[in-house]
Amino acid sequence: MNTPKRYLITAALPYANGLKHIGHLAGAYLPADIYVRYLKAQKRDVVFVCGSDEHGTAIPIQATKEGTTAQAIIDKYHPIIEQNFKDLGIAFDIYHRTSDALHHETASAFFKDLEAKGDLETKTSLQYYDAAANSFLADRYIKGTCPNCGHHEAYGDQCEKCGKSLSPEELINPVSTLSGNVPIKKETTHWYLPLNKHEDFLREWILKEHANDWRPAVVGQCKSWIDGGLQPRAVTRDLDWGVKVPVAGGDGKVLYVWFDAPIGYISATKQWAKDNGKDWTPYWNDAETKLVHFIGKDNIVFHCIIFPIMLKLHGHILPESVPANEFMNLEGDKMSTSKGWSIEMDDYINKWIKKENGGTGLADSLRFYLTSIAPESKDSEFTWKGFQESVNGELVSIFANYVNRTWVLMHKLCKGKVPPIHPDLLDEEDNAILQSVKDSKAKITELLEQYKFRDALFEVINLARIGNQYMQKKEPWIVAKNLATDPTAQAKIDNCMHACLQLCANLAILVNPFLPFTARKMCYLMKVVDKMLDWENAGNFNLLKVGYSLRPPELLFRKIEDEEIEAELSQLQTNLKAKKITMDTITTTDASTAPEANDNAFKPEIVFDDFGKIDLRVGTIIDAKKVEKADKLLQLEVELGLEKRTILSGIAMHFEPSDIIGKQVVVVANLAPRKMRGVESKGMILMAEDAHGKLYFVQPSEAIAAGSKIS
């Protein structure tokens, strides 16, 4: 294994529109922090950068929601997120922000350079435009009905109810959130990054070079994108919140957030270098730097496809690895802040860490559990019960208990001082325990280098288990009963306790990347400086000097009680209900007070003649079947009296074809035909929809002749 000259480690920039939950923590920040702490203990040259992503349309949207400015939003969340990370021991070398002038300069120059070299293309296209507000509408400024779940408040980029990614074109009944008007389409010019031109490079770099050392899911996802045919991607937007497009024709446009955000890694590095009197350039330009991006699986395409192309074009190094984690669920469901089904870092900190409740030990308890269930190879699940069992059963019972019994015994039998070794009495067990430490260190080191943090942490606990076994065999508390009769008794005790103490010192070093607060507390108990935690010290049994007096025993962690778990579980249900009520309230309030800005509101008045243009008829479904290669479409044959019609309807998720044959429906009979999935649809079925997105047929109260007019 040849060691890189230096490391640059990044963790995904959290979006500064709200609080971040423990799923985010487990996905990117915690593994990154563990890796960095390990590298630093190895005395490697490493910089760990992160920062708030403060651009994009969701920020000004959130501002509107909270009745304030975009600047106020980021100024509110940036410091909270930064502090949350600190409280949980995520030790960035710098936590920067993309609203900073230095970042604007950096991103701006980056874009300018690519533009000047001809690496970008421009293209004119039709985009939604709000004539009343005199502005183009970013995805996030368009609301409409979600085509996936039928939610009325879906945004142009994503539906927050079902979480599906959308494009504005997909929305049903799109409405501008600025004025409430139906947007029109207007020409606009944007810059594009032609991903398609770099396909060969990506194939070579990812599918060949990294086919085996990157995680299967990462390579698989990339392969899927590359094989699917890469398209040019717009890198600018019509918006006034973000980094201004710095070239001619860029008025009123900013860099698209995903173009600007990853450059945030670079500007953060610059800021760090500035603050510390260093040169940032080798970290991004020198081939001997190892760059690693820690992210969640939703970010794979940006960090493995788009950003690498940008880096290559701008003359930077490429990431050596992108260890993306899968998702962490919570008690059987996906985590979602907006649904109230999540555990915010901020909440955990306030409840478990800050109070006299537990202090920093509880930060490590969370780090422990999250690491032990890290979604490294598949989605995993956080349960409070699991948290309790993991902490009580392994962290406390095995690890902390080992340290505690060592300390207590050492004070009882060795006067609180590191006892001497008596070489003539050393036996196989004593030699074996030293060898175990060396073996564990080698294993843990290897696993950490491979980003297998879950397994690495298990090895640390296992070493404590070995310590327990060793002590059990030696039974110093039994030996102590023979002090009067056995002249070698004290020497035997000394040898055992000496080994146990040295093992504790080793445990502190090895656990440090995972549980930094605990490692520090162990240093305190041992009365040693942090320097002892250097990785090179692990595997040695001379870390504590003979005769050195140590502090009295103190518990490293406390157990998690049943009542606390029950409280958390019911809190979760409460949050869920509270959020639901809030959402319902907002929906109804909006409908009554600001009808024009809400698509649940009544549409603008029309005259009778407008209505008269619509030919509504009663029809009877005489056949229904699923459309091939479409999950949501049903192909219906509808009897309209004068003729039979083929009508397609997006209701396949709600009804079984066999169940609806014979049903009477209301049909818009004179709607212009439209082809979907290769089948022409002549007309439209009217459906009613409740607040939960459930669909109902609109039909006459009693069966009447097919083709009957409705007016």
Next chain:
RNA sequence: GGCGAGGUAGCUCAGUUGGUUAGAGCACAGGAUUCAUAACCCUGAGGUCCCGGGUUCAAAUCCCGGUCUCGCUACCA
């Protein structure tokens, strides 16, 4: 529908290029012990390796088909 990842003990997960009787930790049961946060230590019980075919002397592993979960993507007048 297409693509990607996953499905192994009650739970959380390992199982490298096919090779004895499929492993670990929790949880559970029994035993031993008391230095330790009712902790530790020893022993044990537990599996149709999602289902069905195929290749092979030999399949959790390779191939084909199906099914379920998650993600990306298409479809929604």
